[in-house]
Amino acid sequence: MTDAPLQTVTNAARLLKAFLTREESLGVSELSRRLGLGKSAVHRLLTTLAAEGLVEQDLHTGGYRLGLVVFELGEAVRVHMDLHAAAGSVLAHLREETGESTQVGMLDGHDVVYVDRLESSHALRLFTETGRRVPVHCTSSGKVLMAFAPEPVRERYLATATLARHTPHTLTDPGELRRALATVRARGWADAVDEREIGVASLAAPIRNAHGVVVAAIGIGAPVSRFRAIPRKRLARTIVEAGEAVSRRLGWSEEAPVLEKES
Amino acid sequence: MTDAPLQTVTNAARLLKAFLTREESLGVSELSRRLGLGKSAVHRLLTTLAAEGLVEQDLHTGGYRLGLVVFELGEAVRVHMDLHAAAGSVLAHLREETGESTQVGMLDGHDVVYVDRLESSHALRLFTETGRRVPVHCTSSGKVLMAFAPEPVRERYLATATLARHTPHTLTDPGELRRALATVRARGWADAVDEREIGVASLAAPIRNAHGVVVAAIGIGAPVSRFRAIPRKRLARTIVEAGEAVSRRLGWSEEAPVLEKES
DNA sequence: CCAGCCGTTCCGATATACGGAACGACGCTT
DNA sequence: AAGCGTCGTTCCGTATATCGGAACGGCTGG
Numbered sequence A, B: 001m002t003d004a005p006l007q008t009v010t011n012a013a014r015l016l017k018a019f020l021t022r023e024e025s026l027g028v029s030e031l032s033r034r035l036g037l038g039k040s041a042v043h044r045l046l047t048t049l050a051a052e053g054l055v056e057q058d059l060h061t062g063g064y065r066l067g068l069v070v071f072e073l074g075e076a077v078r079v080h081m082d083l084h085a086a087a088g089s090v091l092a093h094l095r096e097e098t099g100e101s102t103q104v105g106m107l108d109g110h111d112v113v114y115v116d117r118l119e120s121s122h123a124l125r126l127f128t129e130t131g132r133r134v135p136v137h138c139t140s141s142g143k144v145l146m147a148f149a150p151e152p153v154r155e156r157y158l159a160t161a162t163l164a165r166h167t168p169h170t171l172t173d174p175g176e177l178r179r180a181l182a183t184v185r186a187r188g189w190a191d192a193v194d195e196r197e198i199g200v201a202s203l204a205a206p207i208r209n210a211h212g213v214v215v216a217a218i219g220i221g222a223p224v225s226r227f228r229a230i231p232r233k234r235l236a237r238t239i240v241e242a243g244e245a246v247s248r249r250l251g252w253s254e255e256a257p258v259l260e261k262e263s
Numbered sequence C: 001c002c003a004g005c006c007g008t009t010c011c012g013a014t015a016t017a018c019g020g021a022a023c024g025a026c027g028c029t030t
Numbered sequence D: 001a002a003g004c005g006t007c008g009t010t011c012c013g014t015a016t017a018t019c020g021g022a023a024c025g026g027c028t029g030g
Helices: A007-021 A028-035 A039-051 A068-080 A082-098 A140-147 A151-160 A174-187 A224-229 A232-249 B007-021 B028-035 B039-051 B068-080 B082-098 B140-147 B151-160 B174-187 B224-229 B232-249
Strands: A055-057 A064-066 A101-108 A111-118 A133-135 A190-193 A200-208 A214-223 B055-057 B064-066 B101-108 B111-118 B133-135 B190-193 B200-208 B214-223
Touching: A007 A028, A007 A039, A007 A064, A007 B007, A007 B039, A007 B068, A028 A039, A039 A055, A039 B007, A064 B068, A068 B007, A068 B064, A068 B068, A068 B101, A068 B111, A082 A101, A082 A111, A082 A214, A082 A232, A101 A140, A101 B068, A111 A140, A111 B068, A133 A140, A140 A151, A140 A174, A140 A190, A140 A200, A140 A214, A151 A174, A200 A224, A200 A232, A214 A224, A214 A232, B007 B028, B007 B039, B007 B064, B028 B039, B039 B055, B082 B101, B082 B111, B082 B214, B082 B232, B101 B140, B111 B140, B133 B140, B140 B151, B140 B174, B140 B190, B140 B200, B140 B214, B151 B174, B200 B224, B200 B232, B214 B224, B214 B232
Parallel strands: none
Antiparallel strands: A055 A064, A101 A111, A101 A214, A111 A133, A190 A200, A200 A214, B055 B064, B101 B111, B101 B214, B111 B133, B190 B200, B200 B214
């Protein structure tokens, strides 16, 4: 890590990430501008990646897009998320019980990545998408994941993250967020109302692996209007139980928790 | 393309592909051996990719595994497969009608990649997985995709592919396969019985995009025992119709086919 | 307690990847 | 119709980034 990273590989990685904007296809010149690299460099990167199947060229427009190998790799990751198997039926049950969109998210840096979801059957519903990335500090899943993260990770996050204000209700002060996370840790669940987007509410609880470590969060998202109609305590209980159900499937037994030293 | 590919990026790509074996995590030394690179080079590749989130280190074992960013990228690819949206309900309908496992596959080089699937409800069923790769020459989906591929692609495939024998029924002679593909092209569907694995049968039909180009194949897979019980012609008709249904959703209108010149 | 493996770090020689400029093709405007 | 802008692609020389080999400390199992 003290080593200087490989420049070319870093460029290739950033190039791939440029496609996370979900644009259909990107051209050489466009990428050259976004990455601040010469056109020839980008072109060489693209042809190299194309030879490996990571990108492919649109024969009509000349632009490039992500290749099937990337899709394959993504599926390979999904397989190792035992979550995908463990959470499936629990998500369905939770959606049935609450009628709202349900998601499972994992922590990655300063963001939450949704790795599984089921949408509400209501016409007015939260639109989520697997593979989507949302901030930690203004989502219930994010708060859960950060609340139960190892202390050094949490402190490092609080020290370095930019707590962007999305609404007047967003927590933007590190100290305030630290206290909120302590509350989450104590009561075992988190909520977020109007914090990321006005009119959107969510509630989440932790999922633990066989070692008792919190590896993901399960939660629901709903319009604030419907959210208010449900007794908060009761809803929280439902979701915490859903999280425990998934945890049990991952091999965690509540009775004999494995003590983790936070070094 | 006449350019020499970027060595480091090629190495990085091959490194990522090493994880396609679906092993939980791989170590530096192991990868060094498989890729034929120095340990230090592999280590630098890994730390670089880790900094970008494409891989992550297992803190317990020290090994590395694919990171969440790869999952994100994979999901970004899925979005642009309009197939995923177009084929969903058709797949469900097809499974309901036939009771068997159904899949949608796309061509990538000498392989077929399954991008969508629904499993049979029978206890004895074909196990498929999205992101899986199977050979072209011994699968019904593969034959469909290659039969309708542009002629130069097909001829290049027949000239360069190694038609590995999986069973006594596998077509391993290029000339024989060429004739089989001509038949597929003429009648509009393909089957494969005992060709990849004894006891497994499949039948597939093409899916066309708005330009009339065959971009994917839809099909079913079943144990030969059940397969025999269904009248072949009738089953083929069902699947061809399913393919046409997906094609229509992709914007293809049968009445006004766009003529493609095969340069 | 030692032997062998692991992941990590350092270093010097050389191959390599970068930016800049030029090319042919395409599409839009004038 | 002609011209201008942009596209993706190719070529080239130089600066430097990348590779393999060797050495290190930690861990595990014999």
